[in-house]
Amino acid sequence: MSKIVTFGEVLMRLSTPGFSRFEQARQLDVTYAGGEANVASALAYWGHHTAHVTRFPDSPIGRSAAQYLHFHGVDISNIIYGGPRMAVYFLETGAALRASQIVYDRVNSSLATIDPSELNWDEILKDANWFHWAGITPALSQGAADACLAGIEAARRKEITVSGDIFYRANLWKYGKKPSDVLPALTAGTDIVIANRENIKEIFGIDGNDFIESCVNLKKAFPQVSRVVDTKRTSISATHNLLRAYLWNGTSVLETPDIDINPIVDRVGGGDAFIAGLIHGLISFNDEQKALEFGVAASALKHTIEGDALISTVAEVEAIRQGETSGRIRR
Template identity: 30%
Template structure:
């Protein structure tokens, strides 16, 4: 079943020293183009869906190269607009062993996307779509982007298009009083049908209360079920990562379904959560049964950790094979 999904979000350039080196050790860098929407759409394309990105890129050869890259991922760039000269950049020093990975952002607020306005976008791009994906980072970067994100969500609701919202709450990106930030998130949550969120989103951002004497999984279930009830959310998805194992969960206002624990092998961690999100969205849109859906989404997230780059490039067939057969050294 092929569905049409569009994402509103930024495209960034990722710069990375090769072979787990630190930036100070190299004089050459690898680079690619990435972003939450790009990554989720890339995964959904691999799963057989028709995917589109709406964003604003620099009006120069860097913007053209970014468009070419997302096309290679199977993403339609019909609704990409162009203006100004800059793209957001982040440097990734990949960690290994006991050394954590380090990400440093540059020029994000002054990028072509960061400075885009409602007038840059054509909301007719939503016509005929089945779902719209919005990342919470778009709410944090600038007020003008927040206005665009809300305009897209409201236009999608008018068209009865499913609104998918990834909370992706990053305190370091926000300025202003916490109550104001909470209000902004609550406004978007009230527009969303499908949400990606976790324990910290519910407690630190939304100030939901939980019985600390309960086991963690029961705390998580209760607090996310309450979120579903408060904001009329159909499903909340997320993962628990512990001791190099990943467990996925799916929560409604009445129940929680969890995946089996799955062992992680990490080649490139960035984008692993977007691999899970793509699997969850695919499973939701194609009406998988709950237990199969969350197992499939978690397997998708696990396999996304094994490929280079932020954008998932694992096929639906590979995910299903992994679910059935587990790890195999070689397929002949």
């Protein structure tokens, strides 16, 4: 199978038990998560060689986070250690009319304080077929943004496919740069962009009358881009959503039917599962429509699993793609 390298911050996730509010909780459940690492772990369960690149504190917490990735089948040989602390996020899971809440605590984390020279991208990307990044990581610091750009540039030199999820967290950009200052250079070296009309306009100042025109105009500005992908979530309640996806391939837009997800167990990581499914589909199938449907099915399945990681087999995702959503017991 292909070797897929991902780069980004991994956080300690502290979540309230069940559907408890922060004010009610007297203990918190611990796991580890990060958007790009979630992509790597899902792909590892489907038989791909995945390697995640990040920086952890040289402490029992940092080593615990690395072992978590290793447990999920991710190659941790390119993780480096240093810096002051582990990034953390707190999660309160919503229900019915009450939305989930996330509180981040990631200032001065180990990855935020990285020196880009600590990473030898030519060695890291040896024998790789795919490199994936996301817009949250360059939001952390100039060092993290420069490290991400160096990874993309190395992938370009090696003619490795690059995918980038340019969705970002506006409140994370606190080092004097805006997304529009940083993300264009990263997108310039990216083949497959996960984006919608709104953030294409916000980040690049590129507009269009519809998704197709926005994609066409994005391609004019960034010729390397060959596909643009977006998902549409219809939220009926915090525990009941509909999910579909779109893919522009340079000539037309493909679209999936909605998948009805009810009840949702844990929606965090659903977008990462979609990206993992799309990458698997594009690598494994000679069929963009099937690849897109596999991505949506993977995302839907993730909504039924606690934690950020999608733990599944290809067969389970494929069954959902084919419409087997009854949830009947398998014997």
